[in-house]
Amino acid sequence: MICSVSLVYHLIRLIRLGSPKDFSKKRGNLKSAISYSFIGAMNPLKKESAYLHLPTYTAGILYHIGTFVSIIAFFFFIFQFGFANSLQWILICILTASSISGLGIFLKRTTQKKLRSLSNPDDYISNLLVTVFQFFTMIALISEAFAPYYFICAGILLLYLPLGKLKHSLYFFAARYHLGFFYGWRGIWPEKNGGYIE
Amino acid sequence: MMELNDKKNTALKILAEPKDSKLVTHLNSCVHCGLCAESCMYYLATKDERFIPARKVELISSLYQRYCTVTGKYFPKLVNARELDEEMTGEMVDQLFGACTLCGRCTKHCSIGVDIAYVVKTGRQMLSTMGMVPATLQSTVNAALTTGNNMAIPVEEFKDTISWMEEELRDEINDPQASIPLNVPDTNILYTLNPREAKFFPLSISAMAKIFYAAKESWTLSTNMYDVTNYAFFSADMHGAATIAGRLYDETLKLNAKRCVLAECGHGSRAFRWEGPNYLQKSYPFDVLTSVELIAEYISSSRIKLDKKLNNELITLHDPCNLVRNGGIINQQRFIIKNTAREFIEMTPHGTDNFCCGGGGGQLAMSEYNERRMKIAEIKADQIRKTGASVVATPCHNCVDQLMQIDNKFKLGVKVKTLAEIVADAIVLEN
Numbered sequence: 001m002i003c004s005v006s007l008v009y010h011l012i013r014l015i016r017l018g019s020p021k022d023f024s025k026k027r028g029n030l031k032s033a034i035s036y037s038f039i040g041a042m043n044p045l046k047k048e049s050a051y052l053h054l055p056t057y058t059a060g061i062l063y064h065i066g067t068f069v070s071i072i073a074f075f076f077f078i079f080q081f082g083f084a085n086s087l088q089w090i091l092i093c094i095l096t097a098s099s100i101s102g103l104g105i106f107l108k109r110t111t112q113k114k115l116r117s118l119s120n121p122d123d124y125i126s127n128l129l130v131t132v133f134q135f136f137t138m139i140a141l142i143s144e145a146f147a148p149y150y151f152i153c154a155g156i157l158l159l160y161l162p163l164g165k166l167k168h169s170l171y172f173f174a175a176r177y178h179l180g181f182f183y184g185w186r187g188i189w190p191e192k193n194g195g196y197i198e
Numbered sequence: 199m200m201e202l203n204d205k206k207n208t209a210l211k212i213l214a215e216p217k218d219s220k221l222v223t224h225l226n227s228c229v230h231c232g233l234c235a236e237s238c239m240y241y242l243a244t245k246d247e248r249f250i251p252a253r254k255v256e257l258i259s260s261l262y263q264r265y266c267t268v269t270g271k272y273f274p275k276l277v278n279a280r281e282l283d284e285e286m287t288g289e290m291v292d293q294l295f296g297a298c299t300l301c302g303r304c305t306k307h308c309s310i311g312v313d314i315a316y317v318v319k320t321g322r323q324m325l326s327t328m329g330m331v332p333a334t335l336q337s338t339v340n341a342a343l344t345t346g347n348n349m350a351i352p353v354e355e356f357k358d359t360i361s362w363m364e365e366e367l368r369d370e371i372n373d374p375q376a377s378i379p380l381n382v383p384d385t386n387i388l389y390t391l392n393p394r395e396a397k398f399f400p401l402s403i404s405a406m407a408k409i410f411y412a413a414k415e416s417w418t419l420s421t422n423m424y425d426v427t428n429y430a431f432f433s434a435d436m437h438g439a440a441t442i443a444g445r446l447y448d449e450t451l452k453l454n455a456k457r458c459v460l461a462e463c464g465h466g467s468r469a470f471r472w473e474g475p476n477y478l479q480k481s482y483p484f485d486v487l488t489s490v491e492l493i494a495e496y497i498s499s500s501r502i503k504l505d506k507k508l509n510n511e512l513i514t515l516h517d518p519c520n521l522v523r524n525g526g527i528i529n530q531q532r533f534i535i536k537n538t539a540r541e542f543i544e545m546t547p548h549g550t551d552n553f554c555c556g557g558g559g560g561q562l563a564m565s566e567y568n569e570r571r572m573k574i575a576e577i578k579a580d581q582i583r584k585t586g587a588s589v590v591a592t593p594c595h596n597c598v599d600q601l602m603q604i605d606n607k608f609k610l611g612v613k614v615k616t617l618a619e620i621v622a623d624a625i626v627l628e629n
Contacts, residue, residue: 010226017219023475025482027526037311049233049309056233060309117247118230118256120278163269164277165229168310174223175311182313186472187526188550 006162007170014174019181026185033184037176040190056108059101066098067130070137074154077140077147088141095138102131122164130166133157206282209324213262220313221320225259227312228252234314237307239553239574240297248289249297251304251314257290258321287330294321295332296567299558300432301519306550315524322434331433338429338563339438346445347425349393356421359396363404370404371411371627378407381453382418388455389417389489390426390446392463392595399595405622406461409493412625413501417459423449426461428469432560436477443474450484457485459492462616464518464594465558468525488521490593493621494530497537504624509539511613513620514587516545516578516601517552518594531593534617538624539589545581553577555592557600572607575600579608593617 044050050057069091076083083091106127109115133153140150160166183189216222230252235241240249247253256278263270263279270279280286302315325331331339342348347356357380364378379385389410395402410417423445430438450458460467471486496502513535521527528549535542545552556575561567578601582590590601590612601614 014219014223017216017222020218020220021476023479023481024472025475025486041311047309048237048307049231052236053233056231057309060231112232114235114247114250115230115232118232118250118252120230121275122277123230125276163273168227168229171223171226172310174219175227175313178220178223179305179311179313182316183526186524188523188528191550 003158003161007167010162010167010170014170020178022185024185028184028187028189030181030184033189034177034180036190037180037183041179042176046191056105059104062094062098062101063105063130063134064098066095066102066134069094069098070134073137073141077150083141092138092141095134095141099131099135099138102127102134106131125160126164126166129153129157129160205328209327210261210265210282212320212324212327213258214266220316224255224312224314224317225262227310228255228259229310230256231309233309234304234307237304239299239301239303239556239577240570243574243576244570248293251298251308254293254298254321255312255314255317257286257293258317258324261286261324287325287328290321290325291330291332294318294325295335295560295564296570299519299554299556299561301554301558302523303519303551303553306523319434322432323436326433326435331435332564332566334565335429335433335560335563338560339433339435342425342427342429342442343438346423347393347396348427348429349397351393351396353421356396356424359400360403360419363400363407366401367404367407367411371408373411376407376411378403379418380421383452384454385416385418386455387415387417387457387459387492388450388453389419389424389459390461390466391419391424392427392461392466393425394595394599395461396424399598399616402462402595402616402618405616405618406489408622408625409496409502409618412503412627413496418453418455420449420453422452426463426466426470428466428474429560429563431465431469431473432563439469439473440477443470443477446470447474447478447482450482455484457487458482460486460488462489462593462595462618464520464522464525464596467527468520472525488525488527488593490521490527490530490534490617493617494533497534502621503626503628504538504621505626506538506540506624508624508626509589509620510541511539511589512541512543512585512587513539513589513591514543514545514582514585515548516555516582516590516592516594516597517548517550518592518597519552519554519558521593522552523550527593531591531617534621535591538621543585543587545585553581555597555600555604557596557603562596562599571600572603575604575607579604579610582610582612583608587612589613589615589620591615591617591620 136150136153139146234251238251260278260280263277269277298318300315304314338348341350360378368376428442467488555578556571561571598614605612
């Protein structure tokens with residue numbers, strides 16, 4: 001409840017602040033640029049942060065898939081919906097891989113000097129909390145006996161979420177919107193080869 | 199002490215009272231993944247962790263955390279919330295002014311989509327509010343504000359240079375009627391210049407005049423306001439930037455030109471075309487376009503005739519960040535070169551992924567950071583060397599200056615030219 005209220009507060013604030021008012025003459029198509037920002041521009045071949053760092057990128061993707069699975073599973077547990085047996089094992093496999101990825105990202109942050117120089121306690125706590133949450137989701141899928149530990153972990157995560165960088169679960173979407181707006185207004189995105197070639 | 203606190207409070211107001219959701223979004227989005235490091239020339243060339251783009255964002259977001267969030271106020275260590283003190287402002291000046299060209303390469307490649315260049319510029323704006331812009335950059339802004347152009351060229355000297363170039367033009371095309379018009383009202387085009395052209399590279403003025411002559415264009419220069427640059431864009435002095443943009447706006451209206459054409463200047467074209475209307479809080483009632491777009495128009499509509507054989511050397515192209523990655527002029531310059539030169543080779547990477555020349559973001563004006571500027575220039579030197587080209591074309595006079603210094607320092611043996619010069623060399627004049 002606290003988490004939801006806090007995130008709704010951030011969302012309402014973003015909406016109230018609104019989009020930038022740009023007085024310059026628009027050159028591109030905002031709709032297609034914003035959708036490109038969420039889809040085409042996220043293509044790993046388009047971003048150095050992906051194609052120059054494939055192992056980290058892959059771990060990051062797995063980690064985030066695990067987070068989404070855990071959130072969906074959380075609502076299933078709350079409303080006591082069951083999972084089909086085969087689906088349950090698929091989810092367990094995904095969460096195993098994502099938990100390992102989360103741990104890998106955590107270890108990278110602790111061992112690499114470059115990343116340590118960038119990190120604050122919130123970075124470590126957020127990373128660890130989400131990893132443990134995924135791990136407990138996986139355990140809870142295996143045995144209901146672990147449910148109390150799972151709910152304690154979920155509670156801590158949800159309480160912590162609005163305090164630190166986990167808020168990027170909301171702001172990520174706003175960031176992609178603004179980037180699409182910026183590049184779209186000036187006709188830079190979506191990238192195209194048309195016009196003055198040859 | 200009181201004055202210092204006032205300045206600090208004014209700077210912090212930029213964070214506390216955002217005018218839209220953009221700043222809040224980008225200050226809350228960075229996850230410190232560090233994957234932006236390899237997209238930054240400063241980090242690539244020095245491996246100095248202070249230069250990782252996320253560290254620059256962190257400087258501003260740590261202030262945002264400290265002064266604008268509950269977590270930062272009550273648990274500052276948790277999120278590395280910091281005070282705006284002397285140590286902090288020192289770091290900000292060094293990293294935001296001295297280690298960033300505002301090229302926006304990190305922004306494009308950020309895993310989340312944080313507009314890092316925008317956040318850095320916000321930090322510069324805070325420093326500008328506190329009067330902490332590096333002295334050399336500030337003096338360039340002051341020159342523009344007090345004299346009307348960033349090189350403080352007196353009007354008489356400017357008129358002499360134009361008159362000299364007019365003579366050159368007449369000699370070259372053998373037409374005593376050819377002219378470089380000054381202050382003519384009701385033309386189709388008000389053309390602007392980078393004051394570097396008038397001061398150091400006047401042949402680029404006659405090159406553009408030759409293109410206008412060939413296209414039979416109705417155009418003029420203004421002696422009152424011809425400076426396309428806006429260094430207050432780099433110092434993020436919003437009042438100064440608005441004053442400079444306002445002068446060009448007023449002059450275009452005064453001369454009643456249909457189009458204001460911006461000379462080959464990356465930041466100048468960005469500052470007037472894209473940022474200017476927002477500095478002035480109004481839309482322009484006239485068209486604004488870059489000379490690159492105009493020349494491409496002339497070629498595609500056959501208003502000028504060209505002979506590729508007149509440019510025989512292998513040409514490569516440097517994409518200015520403000521014109522390309524941040525301005526969307528991507529294909530026009532390629533179209534122009536392919537129509538004016540026999541051989542063209544791209545750099546790797548190029549287009550919106552191109553590396554900055556190293557002179558952007560006001561670096562060329564800030565001699566305090568010369569050593570760093572030329573250190574990061576190694577990347578551009580390598581890019582040029584690998585093409586094997588003997589001519590580097592670029593539609594930006596700032597880039598021309600930096601590329602000439604790169605050529606000199608790294609012994610590349612290339613000629614650096616503007617697009618107007620390359621086009622002028624290939625023009626075939628009809629009788």
